[in-house]
Amino acid sequence: MDNILTINALTKNYGRIRALDGFDLEVNKGVVFGLLGPNGSGKTTTLSILLDIVKPDRGSFRWFEEPPSHHSRKRIGATLEYPVFYPYLSAVRNMKIIARIKEKPFGDFEEILKLVGLYDRKDDKFRTYSMGMKQRLAIASALIGNPEVLILDEPTNGLDPQGIADIRNLVIRIANEGKTIILASHLLDEVQKMCSHVAVLKRGKRLFAGPVGEVLVVADTIELAAADMKMLTETLIGFRGVRDIRREGEYLTARLDKGVLPEDVNKYLASQGVVLSHLAMRKRSLEEQFLELLKEGE
Ligand SMILES: Nc1ncnc2c1ncn2[C@@H]1O[C@H](COP(=O)(O)OP(=O)(O)OP(=O)(O)O)[C@@H](O)[C@H]1O
Ligand SMILES: [Mg+2]
Structure with missing residues (x-):
C-alpha cells in the first residue's frame, strides 16, 4: 500500500507540559x-x-514520502486553519476568499457544496447557518483545490445526533472518492463508526495503532462449559494462553492471550480428556478496550 504519511518520534513541549512524547x-x-x-x-x-502550524522540538514527518514542503502541503486540506468565516457573507463568498488566500482555483465550488449538502443554502449568510452547516462548510473549504488528504479535528464537536450522522456520511462519501482522511476525536464511538484505522494516544504517547477491526479482537473472552466444571477449571488453569479464569453462572470465562484462538483451547482441553458442551467468543466492546488501553498506559 502507498504510504501517505510517516511520523517519526515527534516530541513537543509547551513549557513544562510535554504535549507529544x-x-x-x-x-x-x-x-x-x-x-x-x-x-x-x-x-x-x-x-x-503536520500542517506546519506548530514546530516540533524533536522528530520528523514525511508526507507522500517526501520531506515537508510548500508543494506537499498543497495536497492536504484541513479544517484546523479555518475557524473564522465572515458572518455576513454567503458560503460561496467565504469559499472564494479562502480559495484566494490559498491560491486555489475557484472552479469546483458547486460540486463541493453539493457534496457537503449545502448547495441549497449556498447564497445564505454564514451567520444564518446551524452548527452542523458551519461544520460542513469548514469541510467544504478544506476540500477546495481537490486535496488528496483531508485532516479534520473533532469534526462532530457540538453537533446533535443528526448533525453527527451527516458528518459521518460525508466522511464516508469523501473516503469513497479515494481521499485519505485523518481525523482527531476523543469519542470512541465516532472513530469506531467512521475510521478504518486508529491510533490511541495518551499523554502524547501512542498506546496502540492498527486497523479498527483488529482493535476489536485484541483480547477476547471465551465462555466455556463442560459436564464436569471442576475438571474443566483445573485443566484450563494448566493451559498457557488464557488469563482471568472466572466462573460466571453456568459458564467459565477466560481471556485469550493475543494470537490464541478458541480452537487452540478446545484442542488442548480435548487432549486432556475434557469435552466441552459450550464454547463461545465474547467480543469486548471497543469502549471497554479503550478504557483498558488508557489504564495500561498509566
Ligand atoms: N499553545 C499551547 N500552549 C501551552 N500548552 C498547550 C498549547 N497547546 C496545547 N497545549 C497542551 O498540550 C497538551 C496537548 O494538547 P492538545 O491540544 O494537543 O490535546 P488534544 O488531544 O487535542 O485535546 P482535546 O481533545 O481537548 O482537543 C495539553 O496538555 C495542552 O494543555
Ligand atoms: Mg484537540
Missing part, C-alpha cells in the same frame, strides 16, 4: 485514520505539526 505513526493511502485520545492527549498538537 516520541510519537510514531504510519498512514497509508485511502484509509480513514482516527487519532483517538482523551482531552489533552496531543491530537491537535500532532495535526498542527
